[in-house]
Amino acid sequence: MEWCVLSRIDEAAALALDGSPFERPSGFTRRAWIAHCSVAIAAVAGAVSDASAMAKPTKVLVVGDSLSAEYGIARGSGWVALMEPRLQKAQVGATMVNASISGDTSSGGRTRLPTLLSEHKPTHVIIELGANDALRGLPLAMTRDNLAAMVRAARAAGAQVLLVGMRMPPNYGRSYTQEFEAMFQSLAKAEGAALVPFLLAGVADSPEAAALFQDDRIHPNAKAHTIIVDNVWPVLRAQLKP
Numbered sequence: 745m746e747w748c749v750l751s752r753i754d755e756a757a758a759l760a761l762d763g764s765p766f767e768r769p770s771g772f773t774r775r776a777w778i779a780h781c782s783v784a785i786a787a788v789a790g791a792v793s794d795a796s797a798m799a800k801p802t803k804v805l806v807v808g809d810s811l812s813a814e815y816g817i818a819r820g821s822g823w824v825a826l827m828e829p830r831l832q833k834a835q836v837g838a839t840m841v842n843a844s845i846s847g848d849t850s851s852g853g854r855t856r857l858p859t860l861l862s863e864h865k866p867t868h869v870i871i872e873l874g875a876n877d878a879l880r881g882l883p884l885a886m887t888r889d890n891l892a893a894m895v896r897a898a899r900a901a902g903a904q905v906l907l908v909g910m911r912m913p914p915n916y917g918r919s920y921t922q923e924f925e926a927m928f929q930s931l932a933k934a935e936g937a938a939l940v941p942f943l944l945a946g947v948a949d950s951p952e953a954a955a956l957f958q959d960d961r962i963h964p965n966a967k968a969h970t971i972i973v974d975n976v977w978p979v980l981r982a983q984l985k986p
Contacts, residue, residue, distance in 0.1 A: 802837055802984065805864050807853050807894070808844035808872030808908070811943060811972075815846045816958045817965060823972040830977050836984050841866065849876045850890035857894050861901040868983060869898040870976070872908035872943060878916070878924055888927050895935040904983050905937040908976070911948070940979050946971045 806812055806824050814822035824842040831838050843860050845852070853873045861869075871894050877887040891907070898905045909928035912921045925942075932939035942948075947956045947968045956968040964972065 803839050803866045804868040805841045805866035806870045809848045809876055810846035812844035812872045813846045815963050821966040823969045826973040850874055850887045854890045854893050857897055866903050869903045870906045875910045878912050895937050907932045907937045908940045908943050938979050940976050945975050
């Protein structure tokens with residue numbers, strides 16, 4: 745019985761690996777034959793494991809602040825929600841998971857990320873944080889350290905990372921605004937992450953900017969989110985290509 749089972753497994757292995765017909769070599773001792781079959785079984789197991797990994801559903805986790813959490817606008821009208829029909833139209837079998845929290849900082853995102861990775865097991869992670877750090881006057885070095893840790897944690901969990909850049913208003917001073925913007929660019933390059941240079945491109949720098957923000961002049965309105973999704977989509981789409 746043992747020889748029969750091993751032979752059938754080895755036959756399956758041969759067919760699975762290269763489609764060749766099964767033929768037991770002559771002159772094999774019992775011990776050598778069992779060892780040979782063990783190698784074949786391991787090869788089949790590896791092939792099955794690879795197939796399972798390839799079959800992992802594509803899931804995009806967004807970890808951000810109010811700019812991604814639909815602050816002040818109707819549910820379903822934010823850029824993360826608007827990404828779903830883009831994926832469907834492009835026939836990309838991916839789902840979006842929005843784990844953004846209004847007011848969140850890079851420190852908060854760094855603290856939350858391990859649990860989110862464990863819970864959702866994403867294939868892609870979009871990190872949209874840092875603006876609240878700047879608004880609170882937190883050191884840029886700390887923000888960079890937090891974002892770098894998040895990028896590394898996501899990659900260690902097997903996810904591709906997309907970093908979303910931001911800019912600060914000019915009243916924060918030329919030196920600070922330049923350093924803040926450059927932080928995202930240098931971090932993405934150093935960590936090998938994809939980058940959306942400026943989430944609010946076409947919104948904050950638009951001649952019609954006043955009509956694209958809510959009354960607080962800080963948070964984009966629903967119309968602006970249709971522009972924001974255009975900023976993120978090309979970069980994310982490139983990551984999702986087979």
